[in-house]
Amino acid sequence: RTRKEKLRVQYPSLAMSGVGEEEENAAELKIGDEFLKAKCLMNCEVSLILEHKYEQLQLVSEDPMNQVSQVFEKSLQYVKRFSRYKNPDAVRQVREILSRHQLTEFELCVLGNLCPETAEEAVAMVPSLKTKGRAHSDEAIEKMLNDLSLVKRFE
Amino acid sequence: MFCLSEMEDTVRVPPDLLNLPLEVAIKKVLQKLLLNKVLSIGLCVSIYDIKSAEGGFVLPGDGPATYKVRFIIVVFRPFVGEVIAARFKESDSNGLRLTLGFFEDIYVPAPLIPRPNRCEPDPYNRNQMRWVWIFEEQEYIIDDSCQINFRVENISYPPVPTEQAEDAKPFAPMVITGTIDDDGLGPVSWWEGCSERNNEDDDT
Numbered sequence: 001r002t003r004k005e006k007l008r009v010q011y012p013s014l015a016m017s018g019v020g021e022e023e024e025n026a027a028e029l030k031i032g033d034e035f036l037k038a039k040c041l042m043n044c045e046v047s048l049i050l051e052h053k054y055e056q057l058q059l060v061s062e063d064p065m066n067q068v069s070q071v072f073e074k075s076l077q078y079v080k081r082f083s084r085y086k087n088p089d090a091v092r093q094v095r096e097i098l099s100r101h102q103l104t105e106f107e108l109c110v111l112g113n114l115c116p117e118t119a120e121e122a123v124a125m126v127p128s129l130k131t132k133g134r135a136h137s138d139e140a141i142e143k144m145l146n147d148l149s150l151v152k153r154f155e
Numbered sequence: 156m157f158c159l160s161e162m163e164d165t166v167r168v169p170p171d172l173l174n175l176p177l178e179v180a181i182k183k184v185l186q187k188l189l190l191n192k193v194l195s196i197g198l199c200v201s202i203y204d205i206k207s208a209e210g211g212f213v214l215p216g217d218g219p220a221t222y223k224v225r226f227i228i229v230v231f232r233p234f235v236g237e238v239i240a241a242r243f244k245e246s247d248s249n250g251l252r253l254t255l256g257f258f259e260d261i262y263v264p265a266p267l268i269p270r271p272n273r274c275e276p277d278p279y280n281r282n283q284m285r286w287v288w289i290f291e292e293q294e295y296i297i298d299d300s301c302q303i304n305f306r307v308e309n310i311s312y313p314p315v316p317t318e319q320a321e322d323a324k325p326f327a328p329m330v331i332t333g334t335i336d337d338d339g340l341g342p343v344s345w346w347e348g349c350s351e352r353n354n355e356d357d358d359t
Contacts, residue, residue, distance in 0.1 A: 040158050069191060074257035075200040075231070082240045114238060124339040
């Protein structure tokens with residue numbers, strides 16, 4: 001089952017927190033209902049979400065770090081460090097590409113997080129790609145990794 | 156990995172927050188309640204969105220307004236079998252301790268460190284033992300020089316202790332046991348030269 005529709009993450013409406021910024025100005029990724037049911041996020045997606053939240057806090061408060069707990073700040077640090085894809089379009093493309101390959105949510109996120117460069121590496125990280133009954137040939141995996149590497153190049 | 160989790164709960168908003176926009180007040184209460192707590196679905200790192208809030212009734216004899224709230228949180232939820240990127244934190248004769256920054260209770264016990272290996276006093280840190288993997292007559296020290304990939308072998312949720320000795324380690328509500336004894340695991344420098352896999356601006 002392939003999902004062609006773009007998956008977008010909806011940020012909490014800035015208007016409700018009293019800031020009144022227009023939606024067009026906010027970095028926008030929207031989550032479709034389907035995705036919400038599945039629920040697993042890649043580090044690069046979490047990075048965009050947490051960064052946006054941090055920016056929101058900066059707008060409403062002079063000292064956002066007082067409001068933002070250590071766990072938030074350190075999680076943001078972690079996902080920023082361990083994300084290969086930084087801009088929202090690239091992140092969207094990564095999920096789109098991975099979604100075309102009959103992966104589970106879990107497999108999609110592990111691959112998106114660890115960015116293996118060869119089929120061999122991909123299988124080492126996600127052995128379930130090769131379990132019986134699944135059609136992931138090395139060629140198919142290489143094609144997928146190749147598509148991903150193109151996203152990075154044009155970021 | 157990180158997940159979104161939808162929840163429903165009763166939230167009591169104390170009177171001193173009621174002058175704020177409702178969503179902001181509820182978020183503040185939820186943050187205090189849930190941030191950095193280990194729930195059944197994982198470690199809560201952020202309140203993502205408030206979907207709905209009903210009620211607002213003040214119960215007799217009770218100051219706070221009570222709301223039934225549907226909301227979504229971002230949690231860190233490890234999966235057994237998941238390969239996760241981490242950094243070295245410390246090591247002793249039992250094995251390694253790894254860290255994600257926001258979560259530090261990851262242990263790689265000695266049997267899950269590739270062999271042959273040896274454990275020796277760390278010449279740079281008197282209090283620590285360091286682990287060295289020996290492969291084809293080369294020695295590979297396990298330290299904080301680069302990203303370490305580990306695979307989750309087990310996740311445990313120790314019960315909250317009723318009493319703790321004064322010098323006891325802080326209570327860890329979730330403990331991950333990991334392995335670095337497999338293809339692609341361990342320090343990334345073992346697998347591809349010394350460059351980091353992902354963006355690495357500075358060492359923190």
